[in-house]
Amino acid sequence: MSEHHKENFITKYIFSMDHKMIAKQFLLTGMFMAVVGMLMSAIFRVQLANPGETSILYNLLPSAWLNDSGGLNPDKYLALVTMHGTILVFWVLTAGLSGTFANFLIPLQIGARDMASGFLNMLSYWFFFIATVVLMSSLFVESGPASGGWTIYPPLSALPQAIPGSGAGMTLWLISITLFVVGSLLGGLNYIVTILNLRTIGMTMKRLPLTIWALLITAILGVLSFPVLLSCGLLLVFDRSFGTSFYLSDIIINGEVLHNEGGSPILFEHLFWFLGHPEVYIILLPALGIVSEVIAVNSRKPIFGYKAMVGALLLIAFLSFIVWGHHMFMTGMNPFLGSVFTFTTLLIAIPSAVKVFNYLATLWRGNIRFTPAMLFAIGTVSAFITGGLTGIILGDSALDINVHDTYFVVGHFHIVMGLSAIYGMFAGVYHWFPKMYGRMMNKNLGYIHFWGTFICAYGVFFPMHFLGLAGLPRRYYSNSAFPMFDGLSDINDLITFFALAGALVQVIFLFNFFYSIFKGTKASQNPWESNTLEWTTPVERIHGNWPGDLPVVKRWAYDYSKPGAKEDFILQTEPLKDGEIDH
Amino acid sequence: MDMVLRNIVKKQLLWISLAAISMFFASMLSAFIVEKADVVNWKEFILPNYFLFSTIIIIISSFLLFFIKPQLKKEKPIFGLVFTVLILGILFSYFQIKGWQQLTSQGIYLTGVGSNISGSFLYILTLTHLLHLVGGLVGLCISTIKSKQNLYSINNYLGLELTAIYWHFLTVLWVILFAFLKFY
């Protein structure tokens, strides 16, 4: 596609149809929301350490959220927790992770000019943008934003009388998520069709970098599971605003007897978690795909067990559709159903373990180059081991009886998502920054950022397992109402300390990112000496990616340190030598 | 991107969207099945005949679309065919609305104090289907205008093909929904 359309500021930076620009739009929006989400967590962690007292951080909040002595109102604590979860799960780890890297990498790594439909792609970002604006606006309504947890179970989320945030704030949340899902689906369509149809000559499915496999499978997961959130949300909209009884029955709230009959809140939970569980794999899989790439390049070795890794991705994706009930063990469901979900959930540990072992085998006898991206990739593996293992406790229904909805769960999902997946995102940013901006990020600041984050993040979330095993429930405004939790205040203080320290460390990353865009040292053609196609495009980036013909692929993506080769890497475009066999 | 590839790509984009839309309806149907099992709270009622009429109409309209390709091959005009499908689509919508009117006169409402979850589901399923159908009607309008201007040929009728695929999807979807509402 050597179309010469004249680009002005608007078509180049605002309403761009170029996948690289759209990727950066997703990244910047995701980063902005990450800052917002992190600030929220800093605020509610302060509340937990000093319940009822005031804090300098509360200056960031609308004054209506505070009581007369400057302390945080309990329902607004729940609002912060809700918005933190929503923002981080959807805005940062789904749009910010998939949206950025799928858009950026797919055409570049498969050898295409752009996505199948640049127009749909542009739409996908702008739906996301408007969803962001709507969600942010809910912070400023009088009754406050949605406050029923990011999982928004009715009746709590359906009744403003039950908590103020379930009024206008919840309505805006639902509008926002609808726009978000539409944007995600538009993106997902593109990713699938582009990967299936626009691969360049020689780029067979077996020669695809693992990153692309992960992004393809993620997109399929999204297409099949996000629509269920839409139907779930639609029924909730009707219950909230139009008087239907899909989820509501037998309710007296604030003395008022409601007319709803016949509905079931458990129906909501089934529909919600049918998306909800695949969602966490939509978050995790791209991160694992990125990590596969970063570890291989920086170990100067092929990723170990390419076929097994693809198989593991497929198995995880398939199983992710039949485990959703493990979020609902304590709802009073038929115990037999609980048994089924325990079985399928523990099965998913198998392909996950296979992936970890393959990463370890890739590192074994490698020649490891510690770029900041590599540090984060290794961090991802560590966190995936730690967080994945506690999943085995939670997936076992009998054990879930005592840890469900306690801090044990909070520790688990933060370590797999808030460490593992975010580290994958950081690894991706550090690794592909030279390709995105033509400059290098500062290496030493990257090192400081990693170690600060690694230490603080484990400091925040590992202790939470003990809080959970001590019986401390999640989403509690304060832990001082029950004498049985008095002994836990030291742990809480430690967690808050690490949380605030960890939040501050991120300033180093933000500084490094923006400084390097303008003042970073200029990148060379292939700074990481990587095999994949994106490094054959000009450093200065052009519309259509390659100035002349599209590259032709001759080999798979992982010929690192191949015996008999001149260098320790071989570009995918390099023809096979006489007698050389492609993997 | 050359024409052949563009055709394949656009069709695949449509097929994947149809997969997504199917999941939307499949989840609502599962909700329907689960809620219906709770016999105590489920109020049975008779499905108005209007929905049977609309089912027949949409099946006929889909059937007619199969004649497009042979006609184009023989280089015959297709305006009449496409326009008829459009009219049938509008007729389908009319019967759906009449069906709703009949229901309300029977006392079956979507919402409110007198409503029951059985009625609510019926309205939601048929309403969301109709909303998706409106998209199909838009496509048919455009196709009608373009076929009047003889802009389609056997080698170049992608827009009409896509509209037709979408329309067939709506028909199959409706038949499944109707079967559930009538017989399950």
Add this chain to the structure above:
Amino acid sequence: MNEKIYQMTNILIFIIVILVIAALVQIVRVSELLSEIKNQDVNEVTDNDNNTQGLLFLIIGFGFLVFVVWQMITWNHLLLPPASSVHGTQIDLLMKVSMGLIITVFFITSPLLFYFVYKYRGKKSNKAYFLSHNNKLEVVWTVIPTIALTALIIFGLKTWDNAMNVEVTESTQFIEVYAQQYNWTARYSGLDNKLGRANYKLVKGQNTLGVDMSDVNSADDKMAREVHLVVNEPVLLKFRSQDVIHSAYLPHFRVQMNCVPGITTQFGFTPNKTTDQMKESEGEDFEYVLLCNKICGASHFNMQMKFIVETQEEYDIWIASQDNLEKKLLTQK
């Protein structure tokens, strides 16, 4: 807060942020200039870097593992005491076995990770070993987790079945636990051990649970704001909710069940340690407690009810002192 102090503080914070950013810029510029002087690329990863970072992974990685062990030792006493119920003891055993498994795997794979990245830290003169796959290995590390998990699944399902499919006998006492924003109410079934029917439409005045007084089983029911249980006697708790989803969490008994409006859920168990026994081992201040464990509104964090496990005699005295519903509701208008 004093307005002036508030404003001054904000200005101060703003200035600090600007200064930190300025400092960072200078640090980066200095390091870039230094590298220029030395004719090096400031961002090139050198063998020195690899040595440092590899070593850091060894030290901090193992430091993390030490931290984990420290937490396990230091905070072990804060965890819940052994279960005070029959099924709970089996759950505790399953927990020990599962934890044993995952801790073992954790302390094998994590050190391996940190050790590998240290041992194979890069040197320009080294070359990595090109090995792309090994199918036998894949089979080994698929089969072993499968076997371990299968064993865990079987044990887990047995424990789950034991906890959930409780056998209801003659001696099982039925008690209703009713959840609402923000308190719990218990309803005893009285001598007939049958709870009277209830309906939310009948909630009125003193009849906060909506008990249908026309049902013959209702008259001898008793409402209370704490629950007394007889040690070693099975009980079946029936849960209802008035408004939103709550969750009845009794951590010491290993009991949890959601309370969902429109549905009655249940959990049966047999307490086997009295409150007095627990006071001896856990301290005078110990009390069994019911907490709410599903986000339910502003005071979700403070929705509690006391549970007391006592001897039959102590229980008999207490229950006799509670008014039954016939007396409470029908005679007080």
